[in-house]
Amino acid sequence: MEPVELNADGRDLFASFECTIFRQRWTRDIENTIRERLADELRLDPTLSALGFIVEGQLAALIVWRPSAEDAETWEIALLATNRGFRRKGHYAERLKRELLRRAAAAGVLVVSSEVHRDNYAMLDLNTRLGGSMTSAGPDHLTCLIDPAVVPPPTYESSDATPRPRPQA
Numbered sequence: 001m002e003p004v005e006l007n008a009d010g011r012d013l014f015a016s017f018e019c020t021i022f023r024q025r026w027t028r029d030i031e032n033t034i035r036e037r038l039a040d041e042l043r044l045d046p047t048l049s050a051l052g053f054i055v056e057g058q059l060a061a062l063i064v065w066r067p068s069a070e071d072a073e074t075w076e077i078a079l080l081a082t083n084r085g086f087r088r089k090g091h092y093a094e095r096l097k098r099e100l101l102r103r104a105a106a107a108g109v110l111v112v113s114s115e116v117h118r119d120n121y122a123m124l125d126l127n128t129r130l131g132g133s134m135t136s137a138g139p140d141h142l143t144c145l146i147d148p149a150v151v152p153p154p155t156y157e158s159s160d161a162t163p164r165p166r167p168q169a
């Protein structure tokens with residue numbers, strides 16, 4: 001299954017997305033953003049891109065990113081989430097992040113960055129798998145930096161996740 005590009009037309013899919021996890025406060029914020037603001041942000045901000053998996057008419061998972069405003073060689077992930085019923089069921093989040101890293105490498109991007117709550121063990125585990133290095137970003141958060149040219153291969157079967165060499169100048 002291939003991920004699809006998402007835009008403001010996904011408003012109805014976004015409106016029913018559920019990713020809140022008990023005792024993980026940040027997941028409520030992510031859910032609210034997806035439900036209430038994402039469609040407008042995608043409509044109004046041409047720098048924002050989004051990919052998702054749509055399974056049986058539901059948005060199973062999505063990733064949203066933009067090029068950094070400060071650094072042309074960096075892309076910043078704004079959101080990555082998997083809908084409640086699809087967690088740990090098809091490596092949806094990992095596949096989306098790998099696809100984003102593949103696109104970043106193809107575009108000559110040197111760093112893909114994201115911010116992760118220090119208690120988000122699921123995301124920290126996933127980032128570690130993808131070769132991420134974590135640095136402090138204040139009391140609650142870590143910044144994860146990944147070089148898209150050197151992503152370790154997946155442990156699950158996939159035909160699309162081979163690390164790609166950085167394009168030559």
Ligand SMILES: CC(C)(COP(=O)(O)OP(=O)(O)OC[C@H]1O[C@@H](n2cnc3c(N)ncnc32)[C@H](O)[C@@H]1OP(=O)(O)O)[C@@H](O)C(=O)NCCC(=O)NCCS
Nearest residue numbers: 019027080081082087088091092093094116122123125126
């Ligand atoms: C984090 C999140 C996106 C993972 O989505 P997912 O589709 O279930 O993750 P995947 O199936 O792709 O998991 C890939 C790997 O990540 C790690 N991982 C994912 N969920 C995990 C969990 N609950 N506990 C431990 N490791 C986990 C594992 O290494 C996993 O590989 P494995 O299943 O082969 O062991 C999902 O839990 C979520 O939406 N959380 C709420 C939103 C959020 O916190 N987003 C991140 C913001 S920075």
